[in-house]
Amino acid sequence: MASTDIKKAESAKQGPPKISDYKEILDESTFEQILEMDDDEEDRDFSKSIVYGFFEQAVNTFQKMEDRLTDKNLAELSDLGHFLKGSSATLGLVKVKDGCEKIQHFGAKKDETGTMDEPDQEVCLKAIRNTLDEVKAAYSKVEKVLRLYYGEEVKVEEEEPKEAKPEAKEEKPKEDPKKETKEAKETAKEPTKEAPKEATKADAKE
Known part of the structure; x- marks a missing residue:
């Protein structure tokens, strides 16, 4: 739903999107508190600086999380989740905040x-891996909405992966020649098995 609304906003170019249309990813009341800090409702330089500052912060934090995942450093991953949870909650980014809280736990x-212990490190790392992917997806959606809100043109490239799917299907026929070579090898082995049998019969006659 959010992606279609973004496309409509881009094509129509009728001003910023309505925050109330994105309740699943953006808390309206929380974000309005940020907007109230602006001296000029048209420019909104102050709130924009806060929001765009968060964009940089989020990207840097995501990269640090990726690095800590490779290091298998759960303690730092928990700290990074707690850090980004707080800043995303300040702006009202609901799904980003919820996902970061899970990473913290x-x-x-x-x-x-955060109520039950999970002593298995690998289980925790896999859970963080999956949750981080979800958080990044949620962040990508809300980032586009906010950039549109502040008058920035945003390109939506969600249809490209759909076009790439048929290419994967075309690779399936390539497996057939391999099967044929295996069958050829099996048939080639059969005469060698029959040859010793004929030799034994000849020996028996002698």
């Missing part, structure tokens, strides 16, 4: 609610 060897 997983990094502390807890379940996603």
